[in-house]
Structure formats: C-alpha cells, structure tokens
Amino acid sequence: MGRGDIALEWISGFTADGGPRYLQIVGFMEHAISDERLKAGDRLPPQRLLAERLGVDLTTVTRAYTEARRRNLLEARGAAGTFIAAPRVDLTQVIDLSMNIPPPPAGIDLDDLLRQGVSQVLIHSDVDLLMTYHLGGGSSADRAAGAMWMAPMLGAVDEERILACPGAQSALAALILSQTRPGETILAEPLAYPGLLTAAAQLERRVAAVDTDRDGMLPDALEMMVKKHQARLVYLNPTLQNPTTHTMPALRRAELAAVAQKLDLRIIEDDPYWLFSPQPPRPLAHYAPRHVFYVSTLSKCLLPGLRTAYVVMPELMPQEEVLGALRSFVLMSTPLMSALSTQxxxxxxxxxxxxxxxxxxWARLELAHRTLGDSKLAESGGIHLWKALPSHWRGPDFVQRARVEGLNVVSHAAFRVAPEDAPGAQAYIRISLGRSRSRFELVNALRRLAELAHRRGQREVVV
Structure with missing residues (x-):
C-alpha cells in the first residue's frame, strides 16, 4: 500500500541556471526517490494542484510527469492518480555499468539541443560540403574549435598544432603507427586503457608496464625501462585515470616530463577526464610541449556520437606523418558531426x-558513494568508480556472475598490462556511472552489485 498523497517536501526551489523547469521537477523526483523520501506506491498530487503550489503553468507539470513516466519513475493508475513506480525488472535488458560514457546532462533537453544544433549547422553550412570528402585533420574552423576547447587545459594553443580526429581511439592508433615500428615496446602504467592494449596488439607493438607508487609512474623506473626496451613512446592517462580514478600530482608530471626531455621520448597524454576534475594539475604537455601529444575527446565529457577528438601536436613537429597514418585506416571525420561539434x-x-x-x-558520484558505503572508493570527480572486491571473489568470476544477474561491469583484468595477476593481488571492478538512463536505475543497480559482492561461496558461474 502506498502512503497516499504525500507532502511536497521533496520539491526543491527552482534555480535560474537549472534548465527548463519541467526537467528540474523531474530532477526533484529523482533525488527524492534515490534518497527514499519518495517510495514505490507513493501517490503524487494532481498536476493542477502541483502547478498551483509551484507557481508554474499546468503544461510545465504535464511535461514533467510525461518525462518522468518515460524514465519509468511514475505510473498512471487512471482515476486513482499518479504513483511512484516500483523498480522495473526487465528480463531482457542488461544494465550496463561497463561503458564509460558521460551521463545525460542535468537540466538540459537533449532532444531539443540536437534539433537546434543540426538546424544551425544546416543554416550556416553548404549541404554539398557536408556530404563530400574532407581533408584529414579538420578545417580551420574545426582547429579553432579545438583550440577553444583545450584552452582550460593548455591555455592559448596555436591552431596549426591541432588535429581534429574522428575519435580518440583513431588518434591513438595513428600516433602508435606513426611513432613506433612493429615489434617495438610502448611503456605504460601497470593498469592501462584497454584501447591502448588493443591498438598495440593489432599493430604488432608490445606494451610493457613501468612501476608506480601512490603518485603514479616512477621516473627512475621509466628511465630503466626505456633503456631495457629501447622504447621511444610512453602512454599516460594522468587525470582521473581509467580505471583507478587516480590523478597524478603536478610534481610527478614535471618529473616525467623532464625524463622525456632528457631521453628524447614521446609521450601520448590521453586526458579525456581533465574537465571533470575539481582541481586538475596542468597537463604534462605544459612541462614538455616539444615531447607530448595531448589528446582530448568529446566522447567522454559531451556525447560519444559526436565522434570528435583533438590532438595537440608537439611543438615544431610536422603533422604529415601522423595524418598519413590516420588516413591509412580512416579517411576523415564525419563532416556533419564535425560541423556540429565546431558549431x-x-x-x-x-x-x-x-x-x-x-x-x-557529481550527483551520481555522491549517490554511488552513499549507496555502496565503501570508504575506500576514490573521492574524486569523473564518470567511473574503482571498487575493491572482497577476497572471496576473483575479478573475472565476479564479472560473469554479475552478467548472469543482468549487470555489466569490467574487472581489473581488462586493464592489466601484465598477462597475469601477481600472487595474492587484490581484485577490482570498474563501475561506470553514465550509461544508466536515470539515477533511479543507477541506485538500484549499485545496490544489486553491493549485495552480490558480499555473497560468499558463489565463485562458480551459472551457465
């Protein structure tokens, strides 16, 4: 049984910068459901009454209730009224906590935003140019947009140093292909982005792990591994690292940049999460601008469908070799998406x-920390968590069991540079927070994960 008509304490005040009011009302509902101030079966006030209490027109509340039903937060029961919905069990849908994508934006109607954006592109662009071949690396407007996008990280950047690429993965592959030869070794931290490992394997390069401490890659260990492997290329993801969420402090960045300058190394600084960090240090590219390829993508902080990433080339380095490598497997970015990103x-x-x-x-991170109740989780920004598993679980076993129960996560094994874990190594999973359609769905998924993690005696996998 529900609690009947409930009081309106779950309604917060509207904010001027909170987006459309109907979406703010939906946000109030999501917060209250996550905090259990609203529970399944609670009856909401009639739309007209709520509109009067909030001082808005009826259409605003109607749009809010419609959007909340679309997100499976509410259910209408005819003359009985509108109620908070019970968590929906979808026997065919797996909740994906494995893919690192940004969450839906708070207070923004993404449908309207896309319609307006594409309309503006079509007004200001020649349709024939949007449907034909383009030179790789981006137009002058695309490069100028890249310079604007990366100004918070790097300050003023010469547009001529910027390449616009169809996603960070293609940029990463082009850099590996142009800066190394088959059989050579790329150096990275012991846990690295799987896209690096995949690209290196496909291009017949090896990846070797450099020892780390609590601040990240050790400069002395880097020098030793460079000499051991005759390596020329280093990969780093220094801000809110994927998967550990660790951010390398400024001093360590400066020390690694000094090693790169001393040994004439090239560093790929893959930095997709810098804009999520509350106080991010300056990139390594600031300390060694002639030795660092700085990569920033829109896929992790705006929309994956934009398929746009920017590479800042090292100072004084010609672009032709990297562009040639890029064109060998992807001729150009999709012009419409590039134009939309630039617009x-x-x-x-x-x-x-x-x-x-x-x-x-940030709201989802707060919910996740509160839901999981794990003091060891990193207290940082970003769109994923790095959670230690109890000792009775191996990472791959947990991932398979979670999949059986309708949850997708990724274990530390997917990020491991070494082929096997060291004896007694701690098992971890990465939990991505952006793919869930709502905070309501996310909280329920996290509760199920927490319950699964604490089960004992179930390492075997049901098939």
Missing part, C-alpha cells in the same frame, strides 16, 4: 552541455 564549441552550447553533464556526474 557547439563556437556558440557556447558545448560549455552549457558540459556544465549539465558535470552536475549530473
């Missing part, structure tokens, strides 16, 4: 969208 960065839409996504990401 949004130039007109300020990207900044507004980023702010909405950061607001939602």
């Amino acid at each position: 949004w960065i130039h007109d300020g839409t990207a900044a507004s969208l980023l702010e909405g996504i950061r607001t939602e990401a």
Whole structure:
C-alpha cells in the first residue's frame, strides 16, 4: 500500500541556471526517490494542484510527469492518480555499468539541443560540403574549435598544432603507427586503457608496464625501462585515470616530463577526464610541449556520437606523418558531426552541455558513494568508480556472475598490462556511472552489485 498523497517536501526551489523547469521537477523526483523520501506506491498530487503550489503553468507539470513516466519513475493508475513506480525488472535488458560514457546532462533537453544544433549547422553550412570528402585533420574552423576547447587545459594553443580526429581511439592508433615500428615496446602504467592494449596488439607493438607508487609512474623506473626496451613512446592517462580514478600530482608530471626531455621520448597524454576534475594539475604537455601529444575527446565529457577528438601536436613537429597514418585506416571525420561539434564549441552550447553533464556526474558520484558505503572508493570527480572486491571473489568470476544477474561491469583484468595477476593481488571492478538512463536505475543497480559482492561461496558461474 502506498502512503497516499504525500507532502511536497521533496520539491526543491527552482534555480535560474537549472534548465527548463519541467526537467528540474523531474530532477526533484529523482533525488527524492534515490534518497527514499519518495517510495514505490507513493501517490503524487494532481498536476493542477502541483502547478498551483509551484507557481508554474499546468503544461510545465504535464511535461514533467510525461518525462518522468518515460524514465519509468511514475505510473498512471487512471482515476486513482499518479504513483511512484516500483523498480522495473526487465528480463531482457542488461544494465550496463561497463561503458564509460558521460551521463545525460542535468537540466538540459537533449532532444531539443540536437534539433537546434543540426538546424544551425544546416543554416550556416553548404549541404554539398557536408556530404563530400574532407581533408584529414579538420578545417580551420574545426582547429579553432579545438583550440577553444583545450584552452582550460593548455591555455592559448596555436591552431596549426591541432588535429581534429574522428575519435580518440583513431588518434591513438595513428600516433602508435606513426611513432613506433612493429615489434617495438610502448611503456605504460601497470593498469592501462584497454584501447591502448588493443591498438598495440593489432599493430604488432608490445606494451610493457613501468612501476608506480601512490603518485603514479616512477621516473627512475621509466628511465630503466626505456633503456631495457629501447622504447621511444610512453602512454599516460594522468587525470582521473581509467580505471583507478587516480590523478597524478603536478610534481610527478614535471618529473616525467623532464625524463622525456632528457631521453628524447614521446609521450601520448590521453586526458579525456581533465574537465571533470575539481582541481586538475596542468597537463604534462605544459612541462614538455616539444615531447607530448595531448589528446582530448568529446566522447567522454559531451556525447560519444559526436565522434570528435583533438590532438595537440608537439611543438615544431610536422603533422604529415601522423595524418598519413590516420588516413591509412580512416579517411576523415564525419563532416556533419564535425560541423556540429565546431558549431557547439563556437556558440557556447558545448560549455552549457558540459556544465549539465558535470552536475549530473557529481550527483551520481555522491549517490554511488552513499549507496555502496565503501570508504575506500576514490573521492574524486569523473564518470567511473574503482571498487575493491572482497577476497572471496576473483575479478573475472565476479564479472560473469554479475552478467548472469543482468549487470555489466569490467574487472581489473581488462586493464592489466601484465598477462597475469601477481600472487595474492587484490581484485577490482570498474563501475561506470553514465550509461544508466536515470539515477533511479543507477541506485538500484549499485545496490544489486553491493549485495552480490558480499555473497560468499558463489565463485562458480551459472551457465
């Protein structure tokens, strides 16, 4: 039985920068459901009454209730009224906590934003140019947009040093292909982005792990491994690292940059999460601008579908070799998506969208820490968590069991540079927070994960 008509304490005050009011009302509901101030079966007030209490027109509340039903937060029961819905069990849908993508932006109607953005692109662009081949590396407008996007990280950047690429993975593959030869070794930390490992394997390069401490890669260990493997290329993901969420402090960045300068190394600084960090240090590219390829993608902080990433080339380095490598497997970015990315960065839409996504990401992190109740989770920004498993679980076993129960996560094994764990190594999983359609769905998934993690005697997998 529900609690009948409930009081309106779950309604917060509207904010000027919170986006459309109907979406703010939906956000109030999501917060209250996550905090259990609203529970399944609670009856909401009639739309007209709620509109009067909030001082808004009836259409605003109607849109809010419609959107909340779309998100499976509410259910209508005819003359009985509108009620908070019970968690929906979808026997065919797996809840994906494995893919690192940004969450839906708080306070922004993404449907409207896309319609407006594409409309502006079509107004200001020649349709024939949007449907034909383009030179790799981006137009002058694309490069200018890249310079604007990376100004918070690097300050003023010469547009001529910027390449616009169809995603960070293609940029990473092009850099590996152009800066190393088959059989050579790329150096990285012991846990690294799986895309690096995949690209290296496909291109017949090896990846070797450099020892780390609590601050990240050790400069002395890097020098030793460079000499051992005759390595020329180093991969680092120094801010809110995937998967550990660790951020390398400024001093360590400066020390590693000094090693790169001393040994004439090239560093790929893959930095997709810098804009999520509350106080991010300056990139390594700041300390060694002639030795670092700086990579920033829109896929992790705006929308994966934009398929746009920017590479800042090292100072004084020609671009032709990298562009040639890129063209060998992807001729160009999709012109329409490139134009949309450029349009949004130039007109300020990207900044507004980023702010909405950061607001939602922080809210989801707070919910995750509270739901999981794990003091060892990193207290940092970003869109994923790194959770230690109890000793009775091996990472791959937990992943398979979670999959059976309708939850997708990734174990530390997917990020491991070495082929096997060291004896007695701690098992971890990465939990991605952005893919869930709502905070409501996310909290329920996290509760199920926590319950599974604490079960004992179930390491065997049901098939």
